[in-house]
């Protein structure tokens with residue numbers, strides 16, 4: 001398939017972008033604003049209407065935009081309304097108020113086929129498709145382009161093959177969907193959504209069933225797809241670490257208050273991330289960019305030691321909830337690392353009591369049994 005055949009979906013965008021930059025740059029002598037939103041909301045209210053016509057409002061006054069080629073991660077505590085927002089933005093669920101514009105047109109005016117050509121959604125629920133080969137499942141993504149009989153044209157076959165290739169699932173092409181692992185199935189579902197050639201792709205917790213390396217791989221894949229195809233990608237995740245590492249933009253939906261948007265680093269620096277999860281029993285550490293449980297945050301430990309051993313001892317102590325100070329003098333609890341790498345020892349002193357440990361695990365067990373949470 002030639003790039004231009006993919007309706008601005010593939011590399012043709014890059015060519016336009018490059019020439020666009022040089023033109024605008026020479027005219028205005030400033031770096032142009034490349035942002036081009038494909039989906040926008042104005043004063044959107046999400047929620048549910050009961051059978052007795054009672055409104056249950058979940059989120060209000062959401063004015064948001066998804067930009068071509070960007071990955072947005074939607075994060076927030078359980079039950080705050082992430083799935084409700086994704087389903088509302090996908091047109092699967094009606095808004096209680098406000099507007100959603102897709103390509104500058106009200107989403108409620110799209111026919112189902114038109115909508116599917118512009119927007120695809122990948123949900124968390126397992127699909128029960130029986131003994132369906134992967135190629136056939138991905139080919140279902142072509143339904144907005146095929147006739148009533150669903151017959152694939154050569155171009156459709158090319159797009160399906162491209163989508164399978166793009167998610168790195170070529171070796172799965174002839175396998176049956178119900179025989180795939182969770183991670184493999186997730187890739188195939190993304191290929192199906194890609195085969196729709198959407199301008200916007202929405203994914204509800206795409207990393208839910210994956211181990212850490214597969215989670216990073218999945219987010220890296222989505223990022224590459226967003227860049228290569230110009231698709232705007234919005235996904236919800238509970239994986240804050242991966243979101244911080246891969247999102248172009250975070251949307252943080254807190255329990256109370258308004259949705260915050262920004263680059264992950266902007267939201268760390270403004271304290272919005274910390275604020276959103278503040279009452280959830282975790283604290284965001286701005287220095288290390290990670291969350292830890294609120295356990296013994298007020299208990300200080302002084303750590304003495306160098307290099308990798310000190311670094312990983314510090315991480316372990318912080319994971320346990322201690323506030324670690326790197327300084328020779330005096331908290332009530334002191335840990336000193338000494339010895340050769342192959343015979344390293346952790347010397348623990350709690351006031352006038354001392355013990356010696358040969359692993360971090362032993363050190364933590366002793367601390368857990370000796371120092372009670374404040």
Ligand SMILES: Nc1ncnc2c1ncn2[C@@H]1O[C@H](COP(=O)(O)OP(=O)(O)OP(=O)(O)O)[C@@H](O)[C@H]1O
Pocket residue numbers: 048056058076077078079080081082083084085
């Ligand atoms: N069909 C429904 N009718 C009424 N209320 C609903 C319905 N579905 C969800 N809710 C409620 O809407 C609120 C938001 O739910 P939602 O599933 O969007 O949250 P979430 O942030 O995706 O949660 P989680 O992180 O646990 O997946 C919750 O209070 C939930 O109970």
